[in-house]
Amino acid sequence: MIPTYDKIHLKFKLNGSSYDKEDLKEVSYSLIKEGETYERVIGNFLLDWLDEKDTVEVQTSGSTGTPKIVSVSKQAMVHSALATGNYFKLSPGDRALHCLPTSFIAGKMMLVRALILGLELDVVAPSRLPAYDDQVEYDFCAMIPMQVKENIERLNHIKTLIVGGAAFPATLMPLIEDLPGKVYATYGMTETLSHIAVKPLNHLKDEGHFQVLDGIEISQDGRGCLVIDAPDLMVENMVTNDIVKLYSEKEFDVIGRIDNVINSGGVKLFPEQIEAKLDANIGQRFFISSEEDEVLGEKVILVVEKDDSSITPSTFKALDKYEKPKAVYVVDHFEETISGKIRRKNTLELLKKYAKQKPLI
Structure with a gap:
């Protein structure tokens, strides 16, 4: 019953x-x-x-x-x-x-x-x-x-x-x-x-x-x-x-x-899969996204919360060619939902105003 x-x-x-x-x-x-x-x-x-x-x-x-x-x-x-x-x-x-x-x-x-x-x-x-x-x-x-x-x-x-x-x-x-x-x-x-x-x-x-x-x-x-x-x-x-x-x-x-999928040079990339590969190499919160690119259509970018200077070329050694970020941005704080999840789109809006671009060595 x-x-x-x-x-x-x-x-x-x-x-x-x-x-x-x-x-x-x-x-x-x-x-x-x-x-x-x-x-x-x-x-x-x-x-x-x-x-x-x-x-x-x-x-x-x-x-x-x-x-x-x-x-x-x-x-x-x-x-x-x-x-x-x-x-x-x-x-x-x-x-x-x-x-x-x-x-x-x-x-x-x-x-x-x-x-x-x-x-x-x-x-x-x-x-x-x-x-x-x-x-x-x-x-x-x-x-x-x-x-x-x-x-x-x-x-x-x-x-x-x-x-x-x-x-x-x-x-x-x-x-x-x-x-x-x-x-x-x-x-x-x-x-x-x-x-x-x-x-x-x-x-x-x-x-x-x-x-x-x-x-x-x-x-x-x-x-x-x-x-x-x-x-x-x-x-x-x-x-x-x-x-x-x-x-x-x-x-x-x-x-x-599906709303996170990146089409870079005709290759479909899933940010969640790239993030899983990077998880062990980045000490702070981060996520993968994209921005417009004249050649590729979209290029992969890495958005990091609070730079701790741990990101070097070796950080991306586990990634395939198209998965490697073409730019790294640092913001002080990610936008979050009331339950603590990262709001990717809202955080990306912050890039236009407050983000610092970290050079890729």
Whole structure:
């Protein structure tokens, strides 16, 4: 029998305490009135979840456009929680750590999973260094790559760790290989109610690909971009701008975003692939983009945040001829979304005013 959004699992616990619906409302009021900022956000979401409406409002991150508020089905969020629980074999009474902002869908879904699956959820303030007890055995946790990087020595007691919000850096791959637990990259967005696919990152016998969760169907449009159908999530024929390679009806990899593709001298280049090759050689935040060129049409450029003088010709030794940047620009600060993702187009606008061009030696 599929649970409904208006029921709280009997095994659910929040910070070690059990609550029924009315008790949880009281806790929510207390969090709003007396809690820290992140706790007030949690309190407001829980009250929205526990009211009589069958939808909640969720804010998109704004990584591909202007942030907006969308109304999503609570029951669809239940189905998302069940799909995650089934994939990772989460059971009532399993312990989970919540260290993401509840302002966005990833953080909201951590609460919904606990409510629906009957998880014992420990909540800490979202930060680079979440203040959790790293000696506690956790069955499940979600983080962003920055948190994984900053807490790599504190992850030994997390059985399943999912990572999303940004591409997983290649520099972290060797560091997670020796972790006893399993680490997965996630693919999803606000409209799909967090992830619809996961990709194993460590303890691999063969190359890992994104594997869709139960109830998710994928295909490609004429551009090669991913199309998602997920009836239980109320997603129908959702066309993304992510160019993908399909390995089967259930597996894919993301090549790059179609709106980032660079056509340089008739060669199509994907910034995300170039960035993956450069990740280990550049110490600060950066991204690959392009600008007009009379000969090539578009030429590859590298945009760096805060120059640390580490960029030399050897930085680009892993790149093919057409992939190598023809110019390097330095800006003091990247433009970001409210969730911390780089806004490439907005940052490129800064180049016209504030960027310094670094000579290519």
